[in-house]
Amino acid sequence: MDAEYRFNHKHILSIDDFSTDDLSFIIQTAESFKEISTRSIKKVPTLRGKTIINLFFEPSTRTRLSFEIAAKRMSADTFNISASTSSATKGETLIDTVRNLEAMRPDAIIIRHSSSGSPHMLTRYISSSVINAGDGTHQHPSQAILDMMTVKEKKGHLKGLKVAIIGDITHSRVAHSNIVGFTKMGADVHVSGPRTMVPIGIEDMGATLHRSVADAVSGADVVMGLRIQKERQQDSLIPSLREYAQVFGINSTLMRLAKPDALIMHPGPINRGVEMTAEVADSAQSVILEQVTNGVAVRMALLYLVLGGE
Amino acid sequence: MQPILLKNGRIIDPVNGIDMVGNLLLHLAKCAQINPSSLPEGTREIDLTGKWVVPGLIDIHVHLREPGEEYKETIESGAQAAAAGGFTAVACMPNTKPVLDSAQMIEAVLSKAQKAACRVYPVGAISSHGQGSTLANMGEMFAAGAVAFTDDGLPVSDSQLMRRAMEYAGNYGVPIISHSEEIGLSRHGSMNEGPMSTRMGIIGIPHAAEEIMVYRDLALAELTGQHVHLAHISTKESVSLIRRAKANGCPVSAETAPHYFSLTEKAVGKYDTYAKMNPPLRMDYDVEAIKEGLQDGTLDVIASDHAPHSDLEKELEFDRAANGIIGLETSLSLALQLVRSNCIDEKKLVELMSSNPAKALGLPGGSLTVGNMADVTVIDPLRQYTYQRDEVVSRSKNSPFLGWNLTGKAVLTIVGGKVTYEDL
Ligand SMILES: [Zn+2]
Numbered sequence: 001m002d003a004e005y006r007f008n009h010k011h012i013l014s015i016d017d018f019s020t021d022d023l024s025f026i027i028q029t030a031e032s033f034k035e036i037s038t039r040s041i042k043k044v045p046t047l048r049g050k051t052i053i054n055l056f057f058e059p060s061t062r063t064r065l066s067f068e069i070a071a072k073r074m075s076a077d078t079f080n081i082s083a084s085t086s087s088a089t090k091g092e093t094l095i096d097t098v099r100n101l102e103a104m105r106p107d108a109i110i111i112r113h114s115s116s117g118s119p120h121m122l123t124r125y126i127s128s129s130v131i132n133a134g135d136g137t138h139q140h141p142s143q144a145i146l147d148m149m150t151v152k153e154k155k156g157h158l159k160g161l162k163v164a165i166i167g168d169i170t171h172s173r174v175a176h177s178n179i180v181g182f183t184k185m186g187a188d189v190h191v192s193g194p195r196t197m198v199p200i201g202i203e204d205m206g207a208t209l210h211r212s213v214a215d216a217v218s219g220a221d222v223v224m225g226l227r228i229q230k231e232r233q234q235d236s237l238i239p240s241l242r243e244y245a246q247v248f249g250i251n252s253t254l255m256r257l258a259k260p261d262a263l264i265m266h267p268g269p270i271n272r273g274v275e276m277t278a279e280v281a282d283s284a285q286s287v288i289l290e291q292v293t294n295g296v297a298v299r300m301a302l303l304y305l306v307l308g309g310e
Numbered sequence: 311m312q313p314i315l316l317k318n319g320r321i322i323d324p325v326n327g328i329d330m331v332g333n334l335l336l337h338l339a340k341c342a343q344i345n346p347s348s349l350p351e352g353t354r355e356i357d358l359t360g361k362w363v364v365p366g367l368i369d370i371h372v373h374l375r376e377p378g379e380e381y382k383e384t385i386e387s388g389a390q391a392a393a394a395g396g397f398t399a400v401a402c403m404p405n406t407k408p409v410l411d412s413a414q415m416i417e418a419v420l421s422k423a424q425k426a427a428c429r430v431y432p433v434g435a436i437s438s439h440g441q442g443s444t445l446a447n448m449g450e451m452f453a454a455g456a457v458a459f460t461d462d463g464l465p466v467s468d469s470q471l472m473r474r475a476m477e478y479a480g481n482y483g484v485p486i487i488s489h490s491e492e493i494g495l496s497r498h499g500s501m502n503e504g505p506m507s508t509r510m511g512i513i514g515i516p517h518a519a520e521e522i523m524v525y526r527d528l529a530l531a532e533l534t535g536q537h538v539h540l541a542h543i544s545t546k547e548s549v550s551l552i553r554r555a556k557a558n559g560c561p562v563s564a565e566t567a568p569h570y571f572s573l574t575e576k577a578v579g580k581y582d583t584y585a586k587m588n589p590p591l592r593m594d595y596d597v598e599a600i601k602e603g604l605q606d607g608t609l610d611v612i613a614s615d616h617a618p619h620s621d622l623e624k625e626l627e628f629d630r631a632a633n634g635i636i637g638l639e640t641s642l643s644l645a646l647q648l649v650r651s652n653c654i655d656e657k658k659l660v661e662l663m664s665s666n667p668a669k670a671l672g673l674p675g676g677s678l679t680v681g682n683m684a685d686v687t688v689i690d691p692l693r694q695y696t697y698q699r700d701e702v703v704s705r706s707k708n709s710p711f712l713g714w715n716l717t718g719k720a721v722l723t724i725v726g727g728k729v730t731y732e733d734l
Contacts, residue, residue, distance in 0.1 A: 016509075095625050115627030116511035117581030136629070138511025176511060200514070201505025 007305045012131045013119050014139045015180040023185060027149045029301035030294065036073055037296055047076035050107040050307050054080045055098070056133070057113045062268060063133050063143075066292070067110050070299035076107075076307075094118060095125050102126040107307050111135070129306040137171050143267055144177035146298040148185060150291050151222055154263055159186035164216045164258070165207070166250060167226030167275055168197040168237075174267040175226055179207045192216035193226075193248055196237040213248055220258040224265040225250050225275040241274050250276045255285075263287050311727050313337040313350045319358030319688060323365055324657045325665050325677035334363055336684040339727040343680060356734070358688055361721065364660045365677050366398025366685030368667040369638060371462075371487075371541055371565060371613035374400075374430070376422065377415075378407025383618040383705045385419065388638070389426035391616070391704035393731035395638040396720025398685035399429035400616075401671055404440065405463035411435040411446040413454035420455050427730040428723075429685070431457040431673055433487065436475045442466055445474060452482040457671050460487035462541060465523055467493055472527065476536040485537040485563070485671065490523035490548070491589065500629045502575040502590040510581070512628060515590050517545045524548045528555040531562050539670050540564040542615050544589040546599035553608040563670040564603075565611035568637060568644035569710070571600045577710050583624045583631035584710040587617070601653050610666040614641040618706030636704045640697060640711045642689065646718035649691070688722035688734075695719060 005021050018026075036044055052071045056064050064080065071078040083097060094113070101109060108129040111119050116136030123130050134140040152158055163182050169175045169191050179189050183206035191202060192210040202209055210216040217223055228244060238244045255262065264276075264286040272278045281288060316334045321344065323329075328344070335342040337350055349355075374388040383391075385402075392400050402419065404410035410419065416432050423430035434456035435446045440463070448459055459479055465488075466472040476486050496519040501507050503514020524540060528551060531538040543549065543566045552564050569587065574594055577585040585591060603609040617634025624631050645663060648654045654662070664687075668676030675685045694717050699707050723731035 093622075093625065094627060113627065115629045117628045120580050121627065136511045137513075170508075173511060176509070199508040200503060201508045204505035205509055 010129050010306060011119070011123055012141050012302050012306060013123070014132065015141050015144050015177045015184070020184055023145065023148065023181060026145055026298070026301050026305065027152060029305060030145070030149055030297040033300040033304070034294070034297040036300070037293070042073050043075060044073065045075045046304060047071065047074035047307055050076040051105065052076045052078045052108045052110065052303065053101055053106045054078060055101065055109055055111045056080070056082050057111070058134070060112055060134065062292070063112060066295040067133060067299050070296050071303055073296070074300055074303060076303065098122050098126055102128060108303065131302060131306065134173055137173055137176070139177040140173040141177050142295070142298055142302055143174050144181040146291055146295045147178055147224070147265060148181055149294045149298055150265070150287050151263060153294070154287060155221060158182060161187040161221040162219055163187050163189045163222040163224065164220040165189060165191045165224045165226065166213055166216060166248060167193045168228055168232065169193050169202060169226070170197045170199040171229065172226045176205070178224070179205045183207070190216040190220070194238050194244070197232070213254065214257055217254055218257045220262050222263045222265060223250060223255065223258050225270070227267065227269065228271060228274055245274050249274060250280050252277065252279055255280060261285070265291060268292070311339060313353040314724065314727065315346070315349055315353050315355045316363050316686065316688065317355055317357050319361050319363035321363045321678065322656050322660050323678040324661050325365070326679055328678070329657060334678065334686070336686065336724065336727045339684050341678050341680050341682050341684050356722070360690070360692070362656065362689040362691060364687050364689060365664045366675055366723070366725065367396045367642065367663045367687045367720070368399045368673060368675060369397045369614050369616065369641065370401040370611060370667045370671050371567070372400045372402055372616040372638060373405065373618065373634070374402040375406060375618055377418070381705070382620050385422045385426055385430060387703070387705040388616070388618070389423070389428045389430060391636070391638040393427040393723045393725070394703040394720070395640070396642045396687040396689065396723055397428055397638060398687060398723060398725045399431060399673060399675055401431040401433050401457060401673070403460065403462045404433055404435040405461070409435045409440040411438055411440065411451070413447065413450040416451050416454040416456050428725055431671065433458045433460055435459065436461045436466055436486065437471065440464060442468060442471065445471070445478060448478055449482065452484060456484070457673060458485045458487050458539065460489060460541070462487060462489040465489050465491040465493055469526060469530070473530050473534060476530055476534040476538060480534065480536040483672070485539045487539045487541050488523065488527040489541050490520050490527060492519045492522040495519035495522070499590070500586060501578050502592050504575070504593065506575050506578070510578070515588070517547060517592070520545050520589050521547045521551065524551050528552065528560055528562060532560050535561065537561045537563070541613070542567050542570070542589060543600070543603070543609060544570045544592050544596060546596045549599045549603040549608055553603070553606070556608060563610045564608065565613040565670070566600050566604065566609050567613060567615045568641050569635060571597055571604065571648065572644045573710065581628040582710065583626065583628055584635060584708055584712070586628065586631050586633055587635055588633040601648065604648065604662060605654055610662070611670050612641065612645050612662045613667065614638050618704055619708045620706055624708050634708070636702070636706055636709050639703060640709065640716065643716035643719050644711070646691060650717070684724060684727035686724040687720050689718065690721045691718045693717070693719050693721065
């Protein structure tokens with residue numbers, strides 16, 4: 001990163017918008033904030049007086065809480081709005097909702113929404129910072145950054161690592177943002193899953209696609225499972241959860257193909273026994289809980305960077 | 311009605327093999343004479359040096375939204391937009407609210423259209439309420455003035471119903487218009503399926519969703535021997551299928567819309583709902599194939615698929631926004647781009663936008679034959695303008711071409727000898 005570097009983004013919409021310098025800088029900032037969460041008084045005045053709205057149209061206790069804790073540790077005032085997407089049927093559109101919130105002059109709006117691109121759309125209508133906390137099947141940038149931070153912490157670097165992502169690639173915004181992010185940072189991302197859950201053109205995003213999970217995991221430094229939504233069975237994307245667990249589930253036999261010190265990751269919440277056996281999820285190689293810890297640090301960093309706290 | 315002499319324009323009329331600079335006299339609502347030696351009293355003389363005088367343009371695929379969604383467009387406002395775009399006639403699709411599926415509905419449209427700025431030819435529904443299960447009363451709608459039948463907006467998913475519709479329409483010698491979409495494949499999709507939709511996290515509509523139904527309807531036209539007209543063709547393989555079917559003598563005509571030869575899926579950009587349409591914008595190779603199809607006659611017609619939506623339907627999350635764009639006012643300018651890039655010549659342009667559309671739906675017009683109705687469009691091929699939101703005549707503004715600098719437009723539109731639009 002050259003000395004002239006400045007973080008220059010008002011919004012956090014998609015990993016595609018960030019350079020490698022940006023990503024390194026966010027991670028570095030997060031690392032410096034991580035210590036705050038270990039103090040007995042876990043609070044700094046950095047964002048005092050800033051107003052942050054958590055606008056969640058999809059239930060997600062974890063991500064919402066992580067953002068909220070991050071904001072509060074920086075002394076920002078936070079407000080949670082769990083809007084049901086059905087408010088659109090009551091005649092209020094997303095834009096109406098957000099314009100109303102905007103009138104209350106927040107500094108940032110953190111949004112989770114089931115429609116891809118909705119955070120992008122909001123930036124055209126409002127002037128506060130927009131932070132994407134997961135949009136449809138598009139991206140979940142803070143999750144990708146916390147994943148990268150976790151791997152970097154454990155492995156010291158990201159360049160040249162083999163990262164295997166297994167499962168429902170099509171519907172996973174986590175997979176999409178991780179493929180873009182890890183690839184940008186010089187890692188090799190390999191994916192596998194049922195072909196019904198691998199979208200056209202995934203190679204175009206930088207991933208190597210494998211027919212067999214074993215090939216994807218073989219020699220990997222990182223093995224990441226993705227959550228399978230139980231409804232996918234009704235969409236005929238998989239015949240049964242049982243078959244999924246047998247063919248695509250991450251178990252200790254499969255993990256023997258990865259590097260001995262391979263990290264095990266999952267964005268949570270895990271369906272134990274489906275995406276991953278309990279044995280794997282709870283093993284010494286699992287960094288699933290550290291992902292959660294780092295999530296707070298990354299979100300603190302993102303809020304700090306877009307809100308220009310001093 | 312005042313006689314009009316269109317002077318010194320380049321008169322292009324492919325039907326009569328005319329391409330010459332001359333004077334065209336319109337008198338008593340008819341094309342009266344070319345290069346008349348004397349003029350009736352009170353003739354208005356208009357000098358059109360450098361401009362083209364062509365048979366009135368006909369757009370056979372527009373949605374006028376009346377009845378039911380007059381806040382988006384009405385027969386009156388849509389006809390004004392048509393006149394401003396150089397169209398003297400349009401065919402309007404039946405997916406209004408309620409659907410045009412009875413003689414009364416067809417009559418209601420025709421009665422409203424009497425005062426409109428262009429001729430309006432209603433297309434009736436194939437199925438009752440457009441629900442795709444039983445045939446609508448096509449015979450009585452034909453008697454009331456329906457010029458073709460379609461459930462456009464939705465495909466006719468039941469192949470047997472589509473076959474029966476073709477056979478039944480055959481009694482009246484009118485075509486069935488196919489909105490070719492295999493809904494099982496396109497369901498929930500909002501843009502073209504491919505690497506770009508994957509990256510954007512938008513559910514894609516594969517090319518095959520169109521091609522499967524194009525193939526089905528070509529097969530049914532072959533089976534029944536009845537004329538089917540394929541609407542809004544967007545893919546390379548559809549063009550090949552139609553080309554092959556035509557070579558085998560299948561009774562088919564086909565149209566594409568200006569956006570399918572002017573834009574690719576890239577126009578969706580950062581989730582721009584103005585670029586959301588069905589079928590979706592496709593790939594570079596599709597655009598090339600569409601142009602070839604227009605060039606070699608595989609695609610007979612350029613139609614706008616003018617689909618007005620208010621901001622209420624467009625200022626939404628991408629996957630929830632309505633499909634479709636307005637097109638009446640930009641269709642000609644975008645088609646003229648094909649002429650400037652030597653993809654097609656002037657004669658072909660007139661065929662694609664006037665004589666072929668008339669032929670496809672069996673409408674009057676499409677030529678300047680002496681004695682025919684005086685429906686004439688004057689085009690200034692060099693006129694430059696920026697397509698701006700506050701100048702849009704249509705009641706809705708949903709166009710991905712807003713802000714574009716365009717070259718060439720209609721400057722005079724005449725319907726039955728009466729000027730309906732003038733921008734000389
Ligand atoms: Zn259609």
